[in-house]
Amino acid sequence: xxxxxxxxxxxxxxxxxxxxxxxxxxxxxxxxxxxxxxxxxxxxxxxxxxxxxxxxxxxxxxxxxxxxxxxxxxxxxxxxxxxxxxxxxxxxxxxxxxxxxxxxxxxxxxxxxxxxxxxxxxxxxxxxxxxxxxxxxxxxxxxxxxxxxxxxxxxxxxxxxxxxxxxxxxxxxxxxxxxxxxxxxxxxxxxxxxxxxxxxxxxxxxxxxxxxxxxxxxxxxxxxxxxxxxxxxxxxxxxxxxxxxxxxxxxxxxxxxxxxxxxxxxxxxxxxxxxxxxxxxxxxxxxxxxxxxxxxxxxxxxxxxxxxxxxxxxxxxxxxxxxxxxxxxxxxxxxxxxxxxxxxxxxxxxxxxxxxxxxxxxxxxxxxxxxxxxxxxxxxxxx
Amino acid sequence: xxxxxxxxxxxxxxxxxxxxxxxxxxxxxxxxxxxxxxxxxxxxxxxxxxxxxxxxxxxxxxxxxxxxxxxxxxxxxxxxxxxxxxxxxxxxxxxxxxxxxxxxxxxxxxxxxxxxxxxxxxxxxxxxxxxxxxxxxxxxxxxxxxxxxxxxxxxxxxxxxxxxxxxxxxxxxxxxxxxxxx
Numbered sequence: 001x002x003x004x005x006x007x008x009x010x011x012x013x014x015x016x017x018x019x020x021x022x023x024x025x026x027x028x029x030x031x032x033x034x035x036x037x038x039x040x041x042x043x044x045x046x047x048x049x050x051x052x053x054x055x056x057x058x059x060x061x062x063x064x065x066x067x068x069x070x071x072x073x074x075x076x077x078x079x080x081x082x083x084x085x086x087x088x089x090x091x092x093x094x095x096x097x098x099x100x101x102x103x104x105x106x107x108x109x110x111x112x113x114x115x116x117x118x119x120x121x122x123x124x125x126x127x128x129x130x131x132x133x134x135x136x137x138x139x140x141x142x143x144x145x146x147x148x149x150x151x152x153x154x155x156x157x158x159x160x161x162x163x164x165x166x167x168x169x170x171x172x173x174x175x176x177x178x179x180x181x182x183x184x185x186x187x188x189x190x191x192x193x194x195x196x197x198x199x200x201x202x203x204x205x206x207x208x209x210x211x212x213x214x215x216x217x218x219x220x221x222x223x224x225x226x227x228x229x230x231x232x233x234x235x236x237x238x239x240x241x242x243x244x245x246x247x248x249x250x251x252x253x254x255x256x257x258x259x260x261x262x263x264x265x266x267x268x269x270x271x272x273x274x275x276x277x278x279x280x281x282x283x284x285x286x287x288x289x290x291x292x293x294x295x296x297x298x299x300x301x302x303x304x305x306x307x308x309x310x311x312x313x314x315x316x317x318x319x320x321x322x323x324x325x326x327x328x329x330x331x332x333x334x335x336x337x338x339x340x341x342x343x344x345x346x347x348x349x350x351x352x353x354x355x356x357x358x359x360x361x362x363x364x365x366x367x368x369x370x371x372x373x374x375x376x377x378x379x380x381x382x383x
Numbered sequence: 384x385x386x387x388x389x390x391x392x393x394x395x396x397x398x399x400x401x402x403x404x405x406x407x408x409x410x411x412x413x414x415x416x417x418x419x420x421x422x423x424x425x426x427x428x429x430x431x432x433x434x435x436x437x438x439x440x441x442x443x444x445x446x447x448x449x450x451x452x453x454x455x456x457x458x459x460x461x462x463x464x465x466x467x468x469x470x471x472x473x474x475x476x477x478x479x480x481x482x483x484x485x486x487x488x489x490x491x492x493x494x495x496x497x498x499x500x501x502x503x504x505x506x507x508x509x510x511x512x513x514x515x516x517x518x519x520x521x522x523x524x525x526x527x528x529x530x531x532x533x534x535x536x537x538x539x540x541x542x543x544x545x546x547x548x549x550x551x552x553x554x555x556x557x558x559x560x561x562x563x564x565x
Contacts, residue, residue, distance in 0.1 A: 132397065133397070147399075150399070151398065152396050152397065152398060152399060153397050153399055154394065155394065156392055157392065157393040157395075158392050159392070159393070162391035169391055171392055172392060188430075188562070190428075223435065331436075333453050335456070336455060
């Protein structure tokens with residue numbers, strides 16, 4: 001190893017690097033906490049903790065001015081592994097320390113997996129209702145639904161990414177395509193006046209409506225009012241231009257070659273290969289007060305593929321874990337007849353538990369080894 | 384059910400039974416059949432920001448908008464616009480009091496009951512009246528005089544339901560502003 005490599009190796013394995021990273025993390029945690037007022041919880045976490053750098057706009061340039069949580073976490077991970085390899089001998093005497101370090105590595109990896117792959121969704125159903133889909137509130141999709149079949153709907157969802165990119169999006173398996181003329185993550189609707197630029201909408205509820213783009217909301221307490229102006233094409237011929245928005249509840253429909261279609265902009269929906277029926281929702285309060293004691297949803301789970309048909313009670317801190325998803329009791333409404341479940345899909349959900357077990361085990365092993373060594377030393381002194 | 388998750392467009396073939404729970408599955412704050420609200424008399428339209436979970440529908444009968452708080456119980460939230468001063472502040476406050484079975488008050492009591500909230504649309508006079516204790520009725524209402532119109536933003540209903548929605552409702556009042564583009 002030459003001199004430069006030696007220096008780099010010492011820097012990577014340095015305890016000072018560990019301390020510097022922890023100090024930077026403390027700054028990030030404080031900044032992230034304060035930023036939640038302005039950006040909301042998720043926005044602040046994304047800007048400060050799940051980014052490689054914290055960026056600042058300086059005139060026409062956007063420059064990184066501080067390391068983000070992801071970068072600090074990666075450096076800490078490398079530092080931890082390298083320091084372990086350099087300093088700690090591979091022997092049974094150090095088994096506890098090794099286990100603790102492996103546990104910490106698993107913890108870091110778990111956070112990266114969560115940040116990169118976790119999907120949060122929502123499932124809302126009323127008592128007696130059966131639902132086989134969840135919705136992701138932070139994304140929208142343009143849903144084109146062929147409802148001609150009396151028993152089934154063919155649901156085609158154009159992703160928000162495609163809407164934001166614009167252009168023409170063919171709908172596979174159909175003669176239709178969608179030309180995206182405008183897409184705004186957040187917008188305000190006004191009755192169109194002569195000074196407003198024409199939106200070009202000639203069909204549906206958006207005729208005569210002017211659209212004013214707004215900055216997306218950042219607070220957790222508010223939601224975007226998204227808008228898309230789309231022209232539906234068939235064989236290159238326009239069938240009309242619609243304003244689609246999650247602010248428009250009324251169905252917007254059209255016919256083409258004897259098939260009935262509807263069009264809507266809505267939170268992204270993911271359909272499940274099984275269904276959940278809300279049999280009963282219970283909201284208990286402490287006697288004589290309105291203080292909540294317990295919320296629970298008695299749910300019937302049916303999976304036609306596996307033949308599974310069973311009842312599950314979902315209540316606080318006792319989610320239903322099924323098919324890679326966890327269904328948590330999150331909220332309720334409508335005089336306690338509506339239950340809202342938070343649905344979390346996180347391929348790394350077990351990693352923090354594994355990490356905790358490893359760290360605990362490692363500390364216990366290390367303590368036992370040290371204790372045994374101390375006891376052995378003590379025996380000759382006593383004799 | 385079959386599905387294709389590839390690329391920009393997903394495809395699912397699903398049974399028709401999956402109707403959404405009204406007011407719950409669509410983003411609650413986005414509810415509303417008509418995107419463009421009716422115009423007020425002279426000035427610009429009043430705007431506000433809905434807290435999470437609230438719904439709204441624009442227009443309908445005499446109303447500029449109906450807001451839907453996500454709380455159980457009997458509760459109604461509305462935005463109404465009338466031209467001019469709509470008969471004056473005292474008359475309207477006594478009308479609200481009458482609606483929940485309270486006797487009228489005079490000008491001096493009106494001043495004591497008033498709470499001023501500063502908004503981008505101008506100062507809003509907010510009143511909060513209850514009758515009949517916890518099981519009774521309550522009204523929380525804001526009056527805004529601006530641009531030649533009188534705007535009433537009102538939350539009324541069972542005392543418990545109004546209490547549950549009051550904090551969010553005050554957020555809405557705090558977010559009032561005029562849209563000058565109209």
